[in-house]
Amino acid sequence: MKSERVLRIEGLCVKVGDAHILGGIDLEVRPGEVHAVMGPNGSGKSTLAHVLMGRHGYEVTAGTVTLDGTSLLELAPWKRAQSGLFLALQHPTEVPGVSLEAMLAEAAAAGGRDQVGIRESLLVEARRIGLDARLLDRPVNVDLSGGEKKRNEALQMSVIRPLYAVLDEIDSGLDVDALVAVAQRVKDATDEIGLGVLVITHFSRLLEVLEPDWVHVLSNGRIRASGGRELAERLEVEGYGGVLGEATDAPEVAVNLGVSETLITDPLA
Ligand code: ADP
Ligand code: MG
Secondary structure (H helix, E strand, O other): OOOOOOEEEEEEEEEEOOEEEEEEEEEEEOOOOEEEEEOOOOOOHHHHHHHHHOOOOOEEEEEEEEEOOEEOOOOOHHHHHHHOEEEEOOOOOOEEEEEHHHHHHHHHHHOOOOOOOHHHHHHHHHHHHOOOHHHHHOEEOOOOOHHHHHHHHHHHHHHHOOOEEEEEOOOOOOOHHHHHHHHHHHHHHHHHOOOEEEEEOOOHHHHHHHOOOEEEEEEOOEEEEEEOHHHHHHHHHHHHHHHHHHHHHOOOOEEEOOOOOEEEOOOOO
16 A cells, blocks of 8 residues: 655654754645645754754654655655655855765666766756756855855755755745746746745745745744634734734634634643
8 A cells, every 4th residue: 555645744843952943743734735834933944954854963753754655754764765855954064075966866876767868857946947057067066156056955855856945044045037937947947847845034025926825824842823824924913922922822832713714732831
């Protein structure tokens, strides 16, 4: 029997040292879906991204993560990548001495794919994302500007063609044109290869192009509200305080806010 196609996060609790950062995250991302995660600084968004990819230093104290039925949490990061998970980092790392093309060729080989078309694929994708082809011969991210690094993350995603992508503030540092190009490329991937996307962002500008199916607000390590695109618009106008303020006083566990919007409140928070 084929397993259900979904990236499923259930009851995920994470500690760093003595600090509890995530206090029970539930999220399901299906192929072709875009889920946006927004939330105040320090709420645990990047922690969630890091834990999904298996960065060391984070202790999962409860919960599970499965990708199309494969349990991820006990796998090394490279095996998670091989299973079809991709992470675009909020702060992409420079890797001197490793060429982008060689890295992507290795990734293709590890995924059992042909390495022959990598150069061509890089050139095609660089054009789509608007990254200067001359930058393709640099070692990974070395001496790229902040915006170029973000485009480079999107480029790697496009060439690798993962099943699910976690994009941590892929829009930060991008100029308006680059932002549209990157958002459009991600959106196209949801149609072309059925990419499931979990995108962390502060800006509804990205979401205007990417058109998320769901918007979630993470605050203090828990998802406090989930809704459609209109939730991002409300956040833009009212801020996190305005949208979440109602949650702190509400006695109910879930309060219906509107058509597709649910405010989830935690009585213990
Ligand atoms: P966000 O991405 O939502 O801004 P982060 O996930 O980066 O937030 O951080 C959430 C909280 O966890 C912050 O208070 C941050 O200082 C803390 N934190 C994250 N990673 C570590 C770490 N490796 N060591 C200590 N504290 C950490
Ligand atoms: Mg972050």
